[in-house]
Amino acid sequence: MGRKRIHFERRVARIGFMGRVARGGARGPDAPDEIRHRLGGEKISNDPDDLDAARSDFAPMPGFLADLFSRPPAAVVRPATAREAAEAVSTCFGRRTTVVPRGGGTSGLGGAVPVRGGVVIDLTRLSRLIDIDEAKGAVTVEAGAVWDDVVLSLEHEGWTVPACPTSGAASTIGGWVSTGGYGAGTLEHGNFHARIVSLEVALPSGLLVETSGPGGRYSVSSFAGMEGQMGVVTRVTFPIVRAPEKRAAFAVALAGLAEGISLCGRLAALEEPPHWIEVAAGGAAGLYGGGWDGPVLLIAVEGTAARVGGFTARLKKLLEGTGLDLDSSLDVRRLWARKLSGLREGREERSIASGAVLVGAEALGPLVSHIMERRGGPMLECRPVDRATTLVTARFRTDRERLGLFGALARARAFVAAAVRMGGVPYGVGLWNSPYIDVILGGRGEELRRIKAEVDSFGIMNPGKFFSMTTRWGLRVPGWAARACFRLAGLS
Numbered sequence: 001m002g003r004k005r006i007h008f009e010r011r012v013a014r015i016g017f018m019g020r021v022a023r024g025g026a027r028g029p030d031a032p033d034e035i036r037h038r039l040g041g042e043k044i045s046n047d048p049d050d051l052d053a054a055r056s057d058f059a060p061m062p063g064f065l066a067d068l069f070s071r072p073p074a075a076v077v078r079p080a081t082a083r084e085a086a087e088a089v090s091t092c093f094g095r096r097t098t099v100v101p102r103g104g105g106t107s108g109l110g111g112a113v114p115v116r117g118g119v120v121i122d123l124t125r126l127s128r129l130i131d132i133d134e135a136k137g138a139v140t141v142e143a144g145a146v147w148d149d150v151v152l153s154l155e156h157e158g159w160t161v162p163a164c165p166t167s168g169a170a171s172t173i174g175g176w177v178s179t180g181g182y183g184a185g186t187l188e189h190g191n192f193h194a195r196i197v198s199l200e201v202a203l204p205s206g207l208l209v210e211t212s213g214p215g216g217r218y219s220v221s222s223f224a225g226m227e228g229q230m231g232v233v234t235r236v237t238f239p240i241v242r243a244p245e246k247r248a249a250f251a252v253a254l255a256g257l258a259e260g261i262s263l264c265g266r267l268a269a270l271e272e273p274p275h276w277i278e279v280a281a282g283g284a285a286g287l288y289g290g291g292w293d294g295p296v297l298l299i300a301v302e303g304t305a306a307r308v309g310g311f312t313a314r315l316k317k318l319l320e321g322t323g324l325d326l327d328s329s330l331d332v333r334r335l336w337a338r339k340l341s342g343l344r345e346g347r348e349e350r351s352i353a354s355g356a357v358l359v360g361a362e363a364l365g366p367l368v369s370h371i372m373e374r375r376g377g378p379m380l381e382c383r384p385v386d387r388a389t390t391l392v393t394a395r396f397r398t399d400r401e402r403l404g405l406f407g408a409l410a411r412a413r414a415f416v417a418a419a420v421r422m423g424g425v426p427y428g429v430g431l432w433n434s435p436y437i438d439v440i441l442g443g444r445g446e447e448l449r450r451i452k453a454e455v456d457s458f459g460i461m462n463p464g465k466f467f468s469m470t471t472r473w474g475l476r477v478p479g480w481a482a483r484a485c486f487r488l489a490g491l492s
């Protein structure tokens with residue numbers, strides 16, 4: 001059925017209605033035809049399987065929501081150089097055709113989903129490691145490089161990354177630049193976005209700009225976390241650290257969730273916190289394949305042998321008298337990869353909907369109780385990102401029949417709505433968190449809207465989400481209406 005529909009929509013696209021932004025397009029060949037002419041046929045695909053794959057991200061939408069909020073792209077472009085990416089974007093800008101940048105497609109909020117069709121720019125061919133600057137302790141890589149590949153290359157040279165997302169087996173450098181920036185290592189080294197040295201970005205005009213530091217016309221903060229709204233990130237320079245002398249990872253099977261959260265808080269408050277901590281509950285622990293049924297506390301620490309030894313001793317002391325056992329036989333990277341593949345397994349039959357929020361210490365306990373006490377509680381992950389803030393992710397797994405998928409999505413949105421009422425901030429925007437954009441951007445909303453209007457005057461970059469939520473036809477869904485639906489969904 002999907003294939004038939006794509007053929008139909010492509011036919012309509014040819015006669016000019018699909019894949020265009022509402023303001024109408026310039027005359028001449030369609031953007032995909034012009035891109036084919038300029039970059040060569042092997043850089044662009046309109047194979048139905050490619051178009052279908054580019055239509056969704058890690059969390060497919062239930063059919064009727066996909067009908068409302070996504071449209072198959074007309075083509076998938078795979079540039080091999082930044083210049084080619086810039087040419088593809090500027091061609092689309094000239095033709096008023098929408099552009100959706102795509103990395104590994106591992107986010108689940110609809111950020112990489114083409115709401116208005118158009119052209120998907122798949123960055124995964126832009127994957128070269130360009131330079132390791134040992135004197136400055138920095139690496140420059142192309143944006144489509146996969147995290148684990150970069151880590152492997154760096155570790156071969158005695159270096160590593162300070163932080164990466166736990167989806168690093170499949171997600172790209174540019175994808176994390178464009179989304180959250182909190183992950184494994186950020187508890188120890190801080191948010192990734194704040195540490196980026198510079199970015200190269202293909203603006204909609206086709207200009208390739210280099211950003212560095214705060215201030216200036218185009219700063220890193222104009223693009224980091226912007227989910228492809230301002231342009232396509234093509235190259236990233238960020239700090240690296242010496243590969244650690246020692247790594248250790250621990251698991252503590254817990255009697256209850258509250259106990260884990262309390263331990264988490266104490267470990268995050270240490271003067272030298274570990275690399276990564278997570279309390280996994282509600283089946284989330286099972287995804288790691290470690291044989292845990294109940295909640296589990298997972299910890300990774302790395303650095304000099306003295307630092308790892310010191311931390312291990314402190315952890316043992318903390319657990320003294322609690323009756324809890326410490327399992328120290330883990331390979332944490334393998335655990336993360338296992339979880340990613342666990343979530344991917346059986347995706348033909350089963351799907352997932354998730355919500356993630358950043359919450360302060362006061363809201364953490366009430367939010368966790370609120371969500372876990374409800375019927376059909378989620379797989380829950382609580383990861384401190386600094387001393388005061390915890391990233392809470394709730395994943396609702398379901399079969400793929402229409403109502404099940406809708407129910408899971410509704411519960412995930414209701415979870416985010418409840419967290420916002422408790423003072424939390426949604427993590428990531430995509431389609432589903434667009435109604436909270438002002439909470440997410442805080443005081444930066446006006447400035448970022450101004451930059452958006454300046455660099456993307458035709459609104460071709462990843463439309464239908466982020467600054468406002470619209471349907472595939474461009475009909476705007478008011479934030480208050482979407483939020484009211486999410487609240488109602490929470491009552492169901």
Ligand SMILES: Cc1cc2nc3c(=O)[nH]c(=O)nc-3n(C[C@H](O)[C@H](O)[C@H](O)COP(=O)(O)OP(=O)(O)OC[C@H]3O[C@@H](n4cnc5c(N)ncnc54)[C@H](O)[C@@H]3O)c2cc1C
Nearest residue numbers: 103104105106107111166167172174175176180183228233
């Ligand atoms: C098991 C699992 C673990 C995860 N762990 C973490 C974690 O620890 N921390 C975390 O933050 N997230 C995590 N995520 C979510 C997701 O993996 C991250 O957000 C990841 O960084 C997305 O990268 P990607 O390459 O897959 O981007 P995609 O999903 O392809 O795209 C995400 C968004 O960024 C835009 N984009 C992608 N590349 C570019 C580019 N080059 N230029 C401009 N815009 C671009 C897209 O348009 C889209 O809006 C996890 C997900 C899963 C399934």
